[in-house]
Amino acid sequence: MKQLASSQFSKRFIELKGLRPSCDWRLLVCGCILALAVMPTLWLMCSSFEPRSFAAVLTAPFLGALKRTLVLFTAVIAGALVLGWPAGTLMGLVPFSGQRLLFAALAVPLLTPSSLWAVGISLARPWFAYRHQWWLDGFWGALLAGLVQALPLVLLASALLVRVLPGSQIDWTLLSNGWPALLVASARFSLPAAVAAAVLGGLIVIADPGAAQIMGYHGMATEILIALAARYDAGLAARKTLWLALFLLPCLMPIAWWVSAWSQSHFFGRDLRKIRPKLFGPLPWAIIVLSLLGIGPLLLTPIAGFARAARSPQFFQSLQYAWSILKQSAPTTIRYGFVAGMIASLAALLLILAAGRKYQGRFVLILFCFILLIIPGALHALGFAGIVSQLPGSFDSVTRQGMGPGLASGFRWLPIPTLLCLRIWSLVPESAHQSAALHGVPWFYYHLRVTLPNLLPALFCGLLLVGLATAADASSTLILLPPGAATFTTRIFGVLDSTTERTLSALCLIYIAGGLLVLSVFAYLQPLVRRF
Amino acid sequence: MATAALLLNSCSRENPAPPEQVVVYSSVDDTYSRPLCEQFSHATKIEVKLVPDSEETKSTGLLNRLIAEKERPQADVFWSGDPVRAAILAAKNIAAPYESPQAAAIPSEFTQPSLGFTMFSTRMRVIIFNRNLLAGKAPPASVFDLIDPRFRGAGCLANPLFGTTSMHAAALFQVLGEPAAKDYFRKLTENKVAMLSSNGEVRRRVAAGDFELGLTDSDDANVALKDGAPIGYVLPDQEGMGTLMVPNAVVLIDRGPNPVNARRFIDFILSPDSERWLAESDAAQFPLHPGLSPPQFFGRPLAEIKVMKVEYRSMAAQLEGLNAGFLEQWVQEQNSLPSRIGRGK
Numbered sequence: 001m002k003q004l005a006s007s008q009f010s011k012r013f014i015e016l017k018g019l020r021p022s023c024d025w026r027l028l029v030c031g032c033i034l035a036l037a038v039m040p041t042l043w044l045m046c047s048s049f050e051p052r053s054f055a056a057v058l059t060a061p062f063l064g065a066l067k068r069t070l071v072l073f074t075a076v077i078a079g080a081l082v083l084g085w086p087a088g089t090l091m092g093l094v095p096f097s098g099q100r101l102l103f104a105a106l107a108v109p110l111l112t113p114s115s116l117w118a119v120g121i122s123l124a125r126p127w128f129a130y131r132h133q134w135w136l137d138g139f140w141g142a143l144l145a146g147l148v149q150a151l152p153l154v155l156l157a158s159a160l161l162v163r164v165l166p167g168s169q170i171d172w173t174l175l176s177n178g179w180p181a182l183l184v185a186s187a188r189f190s191l192p193a194a195v196a197a198a199v200l201g202g203l204i205v206i207a208d209p210g211a212a213q214i215m216g217y218h219g220m221a222t223e224i225l226i227a228l229a230a231r232y233d234a235g236l237a238a239r240k241t242l243w244l245a246l247f248l249l250p251c252l253m254p255i256a257w258w259v260s261a262w263s264q265s266h267f268f269g270r271d272l273r274k275i276r277p278k279l280f281g282p283l284p285w286a287i288i289v290l291s292l293l294g295i296g297p298l299l300l301t302p303i304a305g306f307a308r309a310a311r312s313p314q315f316f317q318s319l320q321y322a323w324s325i326l327k328q329s330a331p332t333t334i335r336y337g338f339v340a341g342m343i344a345s346l347a348a349l350l351l352i353l354a355a356g357r358k359y360q361g362r363f364v365l366i367l368f369c370f371i372l373l374i375i376p377g378a379l380h381a382l383g384f385a386g387i388v389s390q391l392p393g394s395f396d397s398v399t400r401q402g403m404g405p406g407l408a409s410g411f412r413w414l415p416i417p418t419l420l421c422l423r424i425w426s427l428v429p430e431s432a433h434q435s436a437a438l439h440g441v442p443w444f445y446y447h448l449r450v451t452l453p454n455l456l457p458a459l460f461c462g463l464l465l466v467g468l469a470t471a472a473d474a475s476s477t478l479i480l481l482p483p484g485a486a487t488f489t490t491r492i493f494g495v496l497d498s499t500t501e502r503t504l505s506a507l508c509l510i511y512i513a514g515g516l517l518v519l520s521v522f523a524y525l526q527p528l529v530r531r532f
Numbered sequence: 533m534a535t536a537a538l539l540l541n542s543c544s545r546e547n548p549a550p551p552e553q554v555v556v557y558s559s560v561d562d563t564y565s566r567p568l569c570e571q572f573s574h575a576t577k578i579e580v581k582l583v584p585d586s587e588e589t590k591s592t593g594l595l596n597r598l599i600a601e602k603e604r605p606q607a608d609v610f611w612s613g614d615p616v617r618a619a620i621l622a623a624k625n626i627a628a629p630y631e632s633p634q635a636a637a638i639p640s641e642f643t644q645p646s647l648g649f650t651m652f653s654t655r656m657r658v659i660i661f662n663r664n665l666l667a668g669k670a671p672p673a674s675v676f677d678l679i680d681p682r683f684r685g686a687g688c689l690a691n692p693l694f695g696t697t698s699m700h701a702a703a704l705f706q707v708l709g710e711p712a713a714k715d716y717f718r719k720l721t722e723n724k725v726a727m728l729s730s731n732g733e734v735r736r737r738v739a740a741g742d743f744e745l746g747l748t749d750s751d752d753a754n755v756a757l758k759d760g761a762p763i764g765y766v767l768p769d770q771e772g773m774g775t776l777m778v779p780n781a782v783v784l785i786d787r788g789p790n791p792v793n794a795r796r797f798i799d800f801i802l803s804p805d806s807e808r809w810l811a812e813s814d815a816a817q818f819p820l821h822p823g824l825s826p827p828q829f830f831g832r833p834l835a836e837i838k839v840m841k842v843e844y845r846s847m848a849a850q851l852e853g854l855n856a857g858f859l860e861q862w863v864q865e866q867n868s869l870p871s872r873i874g875r876g877k
Contacts (some may be wrong), residue, residue: 061860061861061864061865061867061868064864064867064868065864065867068867068868122733122736123736125740125742126740126741133742213691213729213731214733216726216728216729217725218867218868222867226693226855226860226863228596229596229693229694230693230694230698230855230859230860231852231855231856231860232595232596232599232620234599234600236598286696294691350834378593378596382596382597382600385597385600385601386600386601389600389601389602389603389605390603390604393604400606475593478583478584478585478593478594479593479596479597479600480583480595481583483556483557483581483583483606483607484553484555484580484581484582484583485554485581486584490584491562493559494562494563494585495561495562495563496583496732497561497730497731497732498561498562498563498564498732498751498752498755498814499563499755500755500758501736501759504758508708522824
């Protein structure tokens with residue numbers, strides 16, 4: 001009772017001092033940003049809404065596609081957790097040389113169009129006898145292509161989370177029961193983050209029709225693509241997306257609640273002293289090596305597919321062509337990526353400041369992030385294009401020219417910096433707010449000197465990830481690209497059907513190498529940003 | 533955020549729009565559309581702002597974009613790789629009528645003003661086959677060979693809801709009649725013909741030996757042959773209903789921002805020089821202007837090829853009905869089938 005009264009007192013005290021904005025202000029800010037993010041899809045839905053047409057979507061083929069989607073969603077989550085969670089937990093605990101480079105390499109699939117990985121897997125088929133190719137096609141092929149994206153997400157999330165394990169807990173566990181106990185304790189600690197990352201990965205996979213088309217495993221993304229590409233009915237596509245969200249909601253809500261409640265209880269007020277334990281015995285190394293042996297082939301299969309085409313004697317010419325395309329499209333690609341990253345990071349910062357410290361707000365944000373990722377990029381972009389065409393021409397300089405794709409992508413990829421900032425914001429102890437309030441620190445000064453430096457690494461990381469995700473996106477970028485502009489990805493997709501395998505392979509390999517380079521530089525620069 | 537956005541936008545290179553420009557949306561492969569646009573810019577000093585389509589959203593992104601932008605279009609011209617997408621635009625009142633003087637020599641069936649668009653250089657639908665797998669066997673000669681038991685589980689085609697395969701499906705419904713066409717599609721399922729994502733994948737999978745034969749476009753076959761793939765091709769049904777032609781189509785967009793330049797671009801793209809370039813490139817497209825040499829790939833003039841007689845204008849409406857009915861159901865049945873590997877082997 002005393003505890004409750006004290007907590008209510010400190011809450012009221014902080015609100016009075018203005019360090020935490022009042023509830024109305026929070027609701028307004030959160031509501032506006034969330035509405036902006038989903039507005040294009042809602043606009044499409046409302047522009048052709050009829051109650052009958054909403055229910056008419058539920059046909060037997062639709063339900064079949066939904067079933068296949070749920071099967072793939074579950075399989076991707078399970079596969080990514082089984083492989084990524086233990087490996088990520090260990091890699092987060094145990095430092096080894098080249099770790100940053102490995103993490104950068106693991107992040108490359110997250111930032112490469114899934115269709116390209118699917119093409120790579122498809123090109124890898126001839127390495128195997130025909131009777132063994134089944135696992136590179138259909139459900140298994142789609143699962144493989146999905147895992148290539150979801151697994152690194154889980155692995156990196158687990159590794160990052162376990163690094164903030166309280167030093168006292170590591171000391172205590174190591175002293176009492178040694179390495180096996182630390183492994184179990186830290187794995188339990190990183191599980192919620194790994195589950196959240198796996199769900200995010202699963203949603204990204206099921207919302208993308210590209211890999212499903214190539215692998216021939218058709219779920220809801222294909223259903224939505226048919227509504228767009230064969231029926232030219234964006235409203236129908238929006239209704240199908242809404243149904244998908246409604247069917248997934250019962251599964252997503254408890255996960256979002258669990259993760260938000262867990263982050264509340266596990267982070268606030270903890271001792272965040274960092275400890276890098278020394279490696280004892282063969283067990284941790286054995287698990288790392290085994291994990292890498294499991295993950296390696298998964299990621300290397302598509303690259304092996306591209307490498308097969310690289311055996312051609314004219315491959316060097318294809319590389320030169322790919323390089324010239326990269327040089328032509330790099331400025332536009334970087335600009336759109338940067339605009340999208342800036343918008344997503346700033347919107348995420350506002351969201352976090354408004355709602356990030358309360359577990360109810362945290363729950364709403366996590367659930368919103370999940371739902372936003374269900375919306376296919378093309379649908380979001382078509383809604384954006386539709387809204388823009390209703391606006392007066394004076395808006396064109398912002399909405400239709402260089403800013404358009406960045407603006408739309410920024411809101412589409414808002415979940416990335418939001419989740420990153422949510423994690424970091426949770427780490428700032430409540431006592432920091434209380435002592436600032438006690439000493440009468442002004443609201444703006446506190447956020448400038450305490451909040452912003454804490455969130456800066458997450459914002460920088462979010463900017464980079466959103467930028468790269470925007471660069472990787474073809475379907476929505478093509479709908480919003482200003483005439484005459486092209487990103488590297490849209491140039492690749494422009495020749496995907498008409499070019500030779502070796503040229504396609506050269507383009508994809510250049511893309512992967514470029515992504516690896518950017519991420520490696522970031523991995524080594526990140527500590528400097530943190531220090532800054 | 534808005535300040536940052538405006539600052540960034542002021543640094544944008546695309547912001548200061550040049551006075552002379554034309555905005556072209558094109559669902560033709562970038563490899564072929566971009567060089568022709570550059571030639572136009574070089575000849576007229578009018579900058580072409582090209583928006584290409586991608587394989588992932590083939591003829592989807594751009595058509596939907598044009599529909600979404602209908603209230604205030606950005607595009608001046610839509611250059612479509614097939615006439616069906618152009619007919620859909622005409623049906624949705626997005627196309628403006630234009631009779632180009634350059635189209636005067638093209639046969640009138642491709643340039644009727646009532647169409648709302650103008651057709652030019654044409655591809656053909658072809659059957660490609662893997663020479664190694666078919667060694668010693670008679671090559672296919674008709675689209676009906678896909679439902680022949682001797683090719684059970686060995687054939688493939690692209691998804692008939694999208695791209696030129698959808699046009700082919702609509703053409704079969706026109707020529708064979710609805711009952712026979714539906715029967716044909718049911719037999720495709722019975723004969724375990726695999727449905728792949730695109731014509732490009734049909735080319736890749738037949739070249740790789742995953743399938744013995746597949747239905748695709750002539751430019752795909754040409755690219756595979758130039759890449760040294762062990763494939764051959766046939767123009768199907770030369771003894772029967774003929775081979776389907778897939779002409780390009782160009783549409784003037786109603787209320788586009790640069791109508792004068794748009795007409796100049798359409799004149800350029802319909803000229804014999806452009807058709808000659810498309811014939812000589814890897815696109816290997818037949819010119820529709822009389823007297824121009826056929827592509828080396830075909831080795832014979834268009835007049836010597838029996839072509840399928842279809843009504844292009846009604847095809848769009850027909851396809852719209854099929855895509856919301858029989859074809860969608862057929863595709864959904866295909867989608868629910870297990871892995872395509874080893875279906876028939």
